[in-house]
Amino acid sequence: MNQVDFKKKAAGEKAAEYIQDGMVIGLGSGSTMYWMLKALGQKVREGLSIQGIPSSIKTENWAREFGIPLTNFEKVNRLDLAIDGADEVDPHFNLIKGGGGSLLREKIVDQAADHFIVVVDDSKLVDELGAFPLPVEVVSFGWQLVKYRIEQLGCQAELRKRNGEVFVTNNQNYILDCQFNVIKKPEELHHKLKQMLGVVETGLFFNMTDRVIIGKDNEVKIQE
Numbered sequence: 727m728n729q730v731d732f733k734k735k736a737a738g739e740k741a742a743e744y745i746q747d748g749m750v751i752g753l754g755s756g757s758t759m760y761w762m763l764k765a766l767g768q769k770v771r772e773g774l775s776i777q778g779i780p781s782s783i784k785t786e787n788w789a790r791e792f793g794i795p796l797t798n799f800e801k802v803n804r805l806d807l808a809i810d811g812a813d814e815v816d817p818h819f820n821l822i823k824g825g826g827g828s829l830l831r832e833k834i835v836d837q838a839a840d841h842f843i844v845v846v847d848d849s850k851l852v853d854e855l856g857a858f859p860l861p862v863e864v865v866s867f868g869w870q871l872v873k874y875r876i877e878q879l880g881c882q883a884e885l886r887k888r889n890g891e892v893f894v895t896n897n898q899n900y901i902l903d904c905q906f907n908v909i910k911k912p913e914e915l916h917h918k919l920k921q922m923l924g925v926v927e928t929g930l931f932f933n934m935t936d937r938v939i940i941g942k943d944n945e946v947k948i949q950e
């Protein structure tokens with residue numbers, strides 16, 4: 727395991743300690759969450775009784791593999807706690823998410839929770855958001871027009887592709903990765919983007935995070 731994975735594992739495992747009996751948990755996405763899910767699966771095997779709502783098909787598959795009981799929004803309309811990864815975290819706990827393409831479901835799940843914990847390795851901590859290209863989920867029809875309009879806000883946007891194919895989200899939408907370099911006002915930018923027809927959701931998460939668990943070289947740090 728490389729050093730980054732080691733840090734992700736440490737952060738993910740620490741987050742699992744916050745899960746208590748009877749909770750309904752929002753299960754975020756990404757490689758850091760893999761370790762959280764694995765640790766949670768172990769706790770379930772030891773008798774912890776919880777239910778999870780996954781924020782992506784990949785997370786759902788991992789949760790099933792680890793024996794984590796699942797529920798859905800037909801049965802519950804609030805969660806006790808959500809745990810999720812992030813691509814960037816600023817000192818005000820503003821986040822960029824969506825590197826894995828799951829930002830819409832993640833936001834739905836994370837916002838439904840009373841408490842929200844973010845798990846990252848320390849490379850994700852930034853002074854200002856924006857070096858990581860901001861993922862924006864858009865409907866497939868007319869994506870070129872939306873790209874043009876987003877670029878008028880001062881970024882370079884690129885249609886996400888994987889292995890030469892257009893990347894399609896779990897919701898059958900596309901992702902535009904928008905290179906802003908610096909995002910001075912994340913909330914304002916989010917609202918500008920959301921006003922554009924064709925934009926489904928942005929990867930800017932703000933006013934949501936209660937706690938950030940950071941995997942570092944030889945320790946796990948918690949910011950609240």
Ligand code: 5RP
Pocket residue numbers: 734754755756757758759810811812813822823824825826827828829832
């Ligand atoms: C997926 C996400 C992930 O949480 C984010 O990309 C972090 O992933 P990782 O833990 O693999 O670094 O937002 O849409």
